[in-house]
Amino acid sequence: MERFYLIVGHVSQLELLVPHGVRLVQLRIKDQPETEVRRQIARARDFCAVHGAQLVVNDYWQAALDLNCGFVHLGQEDMDNADFAALRRKGVRFGLSTHDETELERALSHGPDYVALGPVYETLLKQMKWATQGLDRVRRWKQMVADTPLVAIGGLTIDRLPGVFAAGADSAAVVTDIQQAPDPEAQTRDWIKACAA
Ligand SMILES: Cc1ncc(COP(=O)(O)OP(=O)(O)O)c(N)n1
Ligand SMILES: Cc1ncsc1CCOP(=O)(O)O
C-alpha cells in the first residue's frame, strides 16, 4: 500500500497537489449538495486517471459506483447503509475506519482493502468522541489486522512519521498538516520524501 495518503476537501486541492507525486488521494467532501459532490468526484476521477493516482471517494459509495470510481472509504456510520455486495460486484475496493476493538472486528468481517485507525494523535479537523489512540494502539492494531494494510490517521505530522511507521502503520493519512501549511505544495513534496525514507 502507498505510504503517503493525502486527504483533501475539494477537487481543486486535489488538482493542485496530486501533480507533485501523490499516488493515493481521498476526496472528502462535506456539506455540499449531491450534484456538487458528484461533479467534483467525476472531475477528480478524470484528473487522477491522467496523473496515475488512485482516487478514494469518502462516504459517497453510491456516487462512486455510478461514476465508475475504484475505491471508497467508509466510516462505521457509513457502513450501516453501504451495499458491500454491490461494491464487490463492481470490483470497488474499500477502506474502513476503526476506533476500538468492536469496530475493528466489524470492519475485518467485511474483508476491507485497508483498515484505518484514528485519531492516533489529537486532530484539529473535527470533534471526535474518541481519545487519542497513541502508538501502542497502532502496534496492537497491526498485530490484529495481520495482512490487511493499516492506515494511521489523526494529527500526523512529518516529525511523527518515523514513529507511526515503526509502530506498524503501512500508510499515513493527512489532512491538516498539509492543508494548513504555509505552502501546501512544498509540504506535500516533503511528506512524499518523508514517507519514502
Ligand atoms: C483514511 C481515513 N481514515 C478515516 C477516515 C474517517 O472516516 P469517517 O469515520 O467516516 O469520518 P469522515 O471522514 O467521513 O468524517 C477517513 N475519512 N479516511
Ligand atoms: C477524518 C479523521 N478520522 C480520524 S482522524 C481524522 C482527521 C485526520 O485529519 P488530520 O490530519 O487533519 O488530523
Ligand SMILES: [Mg+2]
Ligand atoms: Mg465517513
